[in-house]
Amino acid sequence: MKKISRKQRERDVKLGLDNRRRKKRRTSSETDSSGGSGDQSTNNWIENYRDSGLNVSISKQKRITIYLPETMNFCTEYDSTILYVLAIRRLADTNMGSSYKTYKLASVNFDNLKTISTSAALVLTAELSKWDDAIRQRLRPKVDKWDPEILKKFTDLGFFDLFQNPPLESTSSGKQSSVKVVKYIKGRCGDSKKTRILKKELTNIVGDEISKWTFLRCGLDEAITNVSHHAYPDNKGFSEEDKNWYLTGSYNNDTKQLKIVFYDQGISIPKSLPSSDVWEKALDFFSKIKIPIADRKKDEVLLRAAVELDRTSTEETDRGKGLQDLLEFIRHREEGYLSIISSKGLFKLTVHNGKETIKTEHFNNGVSGTLIIWSAVLAVKKMQSTNL
Amino acid sequence: MKTLNIGKDFSLDPSGRFYTDGEGSGEEFREDCLKNLIESLEPNEKLQIILDDGVEAYGSSFLVEGFAGMVKHGYITSDNLLDKLEVQFTDQDFEFYKNKIIEYISQAKFNSQVYKTTK
Numbered sequence: 001m002k003k004i005s006r007k008q009r010e011r012d013v014k015l016g017l018d019n020r021r022r023k024k025r026r027t028s029s030e031t032d033s034s035g036g037s038g039d040q041s042t043n044n045w046i047e048n049y050r051d052s053g054l055n056v057s058i059s060k061q062k063r064i065t066i067y068l069p070e071t072m073n074f075c076t077e078y079d080s081t082i083l084y085v086l087a088i089r090r091l092a093d094t095n096m097g098s099s100y101k102t103y104k105l106a107s108v109n110f111d112n113l114k115t116i117s118t119s120a121a122l123v124l125t126a127e128l129s130k131w132d133d134a135i136r137q138r139l140r141p142k143v144d145k146w147d148p149e150i151l152k153k154f155t156d157l158g159f160f161d162l163f164q165n166p167p168l169e170s171t172s173s174g175k176q177s178s179v180k181v182v183k184y185i186k187g188r189c190g191d192s193k194k195t196r197i198l199k200k201e202l203t204n205i206v207g208d209e210i211s212k213w214t215f216l217r218c219g220l221d222e223a224i225t226n227v228s229h230h231a232y233p234d235n236k237g238f239s240e241e242d243k244n245w246y247l248t249g250s251y252n253n254d255t256k257q258l259k260i261v262f263y264d265q266g267i268s269i270p271k272s273l274p275s276s277d278v279w280e281k282a283l284d285f286f287s288k289i290k291i292p293i294a295d296r297k298k299d300e301v302l303l304r305a306a307v308e309l310d311r312t313s314t315e316e317t318d319r320g321k322g323l324q325d326l327l328e329f330i331r332h333r334e335e336g337y338l339s340i341i342s343s344k345g346l347f348k349l350t351v352h353n354g355k356e357t358i359k360t361e362h363f364n365n366g367v368s369g370t371l372i373i374w375s376a377v378l379a380v381k382k383m384q385s386t387n388l
Numbered sequence: 389m390k391t392l393n394i395g396k397d398f399s400l401d402p403s404g405r406f407y408t409d410g411e412g413s414g415e416e417f418r419e420d421c422l423k424n425l426i427e428s429l430e431p432n433e434k435l436q437i438i439l440d441d442g443v444e445a446y447g448s449s450f451l452v453e454g455f456a457g458m459v460k461h462g463y464i465t466s467d468n469l470l471d472k473l474e475v476q477f478t479d480q481d482f483e484f485y486k487n488k489i490i491e492y493i494s495q496a497k498f499n500s501q502v503y504k505t506t507k
Contacts (some may be wrong), residue, residue, distance in 0.1 A: 190410020192403035196444070214481045217445035221403040225449045228409045238403070321448040 021050035043093045043103050046087065054083055055112075064091055068113045072120040074341065074371065081120050083364045085127055085184065089368050092131035105131065111145040118181060118250040119261040119373050121157055125184055126246045126263050129162050132240060140165035152283060157248060167210035178255075180205040184248040189228035194211055195220045195247070198260070202249045206258065206378060213331065215305070215328040216260060220247070222322035223262050223372055231266025238266075256378045265369040267342035269323070270302035299345030300360040307347050318373060329374055336376035341367045389434050389474070392425055395442035405449040406506040413507060414453025415452045422454060423463055429472060434445030439477040439485055448492075456492040469493055 046064065050056050056069040066088060072081045091105035108128065116124070132139045135368045141163060143151055154160065155171045161183075182201040187194045195217055197251070203209060227245050232238040242265070266272075273282055284303040307323045330336045330351050337350040344366030348359045394402060398421050399412030406415045423436055439446070459466050471472055475486040 190404060192399040192410070192412075196401070199444070212481065214445040214479070216460060218447050221445060221447035225409055225447060227403045228404065321452060325448050329486070332484075370476070 023313060033171040040102075041070070043101070045090060046103050047088070049083060049087065053080075054087060056087065059106065062101065062103050064103050065107045065109055066091075066105070067109045067111070068124075070112055070114045072113065072117070072124065073115070074119050074123075074340075074373075075117065078363065079365065080361070082367060085123055086122075086365055088124075088127045088131065088366065091135055092127070098153075098335070107142075109188055110143070110150060111147075113150050114147050116150060116153065117261075118179075118259050119371060121153060121159075121181070122184060122246055122248045122261045122263055125154075125157060125159050125162065126265060128159075129186070129244075129246075130242075130265060139163055141167040141171075141204040142169070143167045143171055144169045152177050153179070153181055156181040156183065165195050178253045180210070180251050180253065182338065187224065187245050187247065189232075189243055190224070191245075192221045192224045196225075198247055198249055200303060202258070202260075205237040205251050208378075210258065210330060210378065212332045215325075215332045219326040219329055219372075220260075220262065220375070222325040223264075225270075226322055226370075227264045227266060230272035231264045233267065233272070236267055251378075258374075258376050258378050260374045262372040263369060266388070268299070268368075268370055269272065269306050269340070270299040270343045270345055273302050273306050275332050282306065298362055299343045299366065300347070300362045301345070303340060303345035303347045304358075304360050326372060330342060330376065333376050338375075339373040340370065342370040343367065389436050390425055391436045391438065392421065393438040393441050395438070395440070397421070400442045402443060402450050403447055405453045408506045409449075412450075414450040414457065417450070417454040418457045419505070421424060422458065425467070426458065426464060426472060427467055433472075434474050436474045436476055439475060440479045440482045445471075448488065448490070451485065451488050452492050455489050456496035457503075459493060459496035459498050460501050461503040465498050466493050466496055471489070 026155065046054070046056065046058075050058075057065045057067070059065075066084060068084055069077075069080050071077050072084065074081055075199070081183060087103065088108060091103060094102050094104065128139070141160060146154075151171060160166060160171050182198060182205065185194050185197055198220075199210070199213060227243070231245075232243040245262060245264045247260075247262050249258065251258050282302070285355060307326070326340065327338055327349055330338045330349060334351055334354045340347045341363075344363045346359070346361040346363065348361075350357045350359070392398070394417075398417055402412045402414075402417060404410055404413040406413055429435060455469075458464050458469055464472075470490065474488075475489060477483065477486065
């Protein structure tokens with residue numbers, strides 16, 4: 001992934017002044033989950049993480065190349081995966097209109113990448129799309145040294161359709177993979193009917209109707225409604241072009257695992273909660289489950305409250321029921337998991353043999369938005385027992 | 389008995405809470421569709437609602453605003469609304485939504501909020 005030329009960039013800097021003014025409207029309290037804001041903060045952030053393993057090179061002109069790691073997977077390699085995603089976001093955010101002393105993103109190198117999960121691929125695609133939008137769609141992917149499996153996955157995902165400047169090299173890897181990926185869908189607030197495309201594509205690659213689909217659709221509708229109501233508040237400096245969500249799905253023919261991934265780049269559920277209509281119910285929820293005051297603002301606690309509070313609160317207000325819809329697909333299938341990673345919090349519902357377990361976790365580095373992953377195994381081959 | 393086939397008479401993709409959420413919202417359903425039909429019923433006449441003719445799903449935001457909103461904004465009491473509705477479906481998974489509709493209507497507080505359009 002590389003910018004085309006310096007001259008073009010300079011020309012676009014002028015055009016990007018509006019973008020710069022918009023970003024400056026954001027207050028320091030509204031910075032991303034990686035903490036801090038401003039040019040020096042970004043430089044410090046990059047240097048700190050470079051010292052602890054972030055693979056970047058810095059040119060004399062303070063232009064940064066990010067070398068993606070071998071594996072990107074939010075489930076097994078969360079810390080490393082999110083570090084690279086955040087590095088892209090931070091540098092892309094400072095690219096327009098910042099001083100010459102500030103590090104700027106020059107390219108993202110995929111050559112070392114060997115495996116990537118569907119959710120990490122979607123998030124990476126969304127972040128690079130945001131960067132491409134910010135620099136007036138001047139990116140051109142350079143794929144000659146990409147791993148064939150990675151090339152296949154990103155081709156299937158529709159990654160190369162993002163760019164007005166297509167790769168100069170062929171993106172046809174000829175590689176067959178057991179994991180089929182649905183081309184990503186980019187939507188805006190209110191675009192819920194686009195989820196029909198996902199159903200059609202998934203049905204094609206699975207080769208059958210997906211049982212209990214209605215509950216997945218119900219969850220997706222609510223995720224989209226949540227984006228409309230909470231993810232991109234008007235007073236946080238988002239432009240209309242920013243207010244997107246991304247959706248994809250994948251199916252592993254070998255393991256029969258179906259994954260559906262939804263991502264928005266908004267302020268996150270924990271950060272939207274205190275200003276939402278359900279905050280009073282959340283406070284009631286905290287008092288009932290005896291969470292110490294000091295812990296009440298942790299993202300994992302806020303996230304759990306947002307998802308669960310309607311089941312525990314007797315408050316009669318009619319808002320805040322939507323997040324529970326996200327759980328229904330996995331509950332009705334009675335097998336699988338739902339993960340919601342929002343800012344620095346994780347909420348994970350796992351259902352195994354019909355039994356539910358809930359796990360929450362706090363991360364040092366959070367997602368810049370909300371990532372929702374549904375995972376279910378569509379068909380399990382069972383050994384037939386024989387009566388002797 | 390009158391019939392409201394949501395997929396055919398309203399939207400194949402009912403979704404969202406307010407007009408501002410896009411086409412097919414709960415507010416649009418209530419204000420432009422359900423309210424008029426309920427008001428046009430004769431005494432003791434029922435409204436049959438068909439849930440699953442082409443519709444894939446219903447989110448809670450839609451159901452709360454569309455159905456419970458009738459009570460919240462004082463158009464009809466919970467008991468009267470439940471008495472007038474006859475919710476039909478052929479896909480058994482849609483029983484889930486029927487139960488949600490009943491639950492949300494039952495929980496709604498009559499005339500607890502003055503309606504202001506989001507148009």
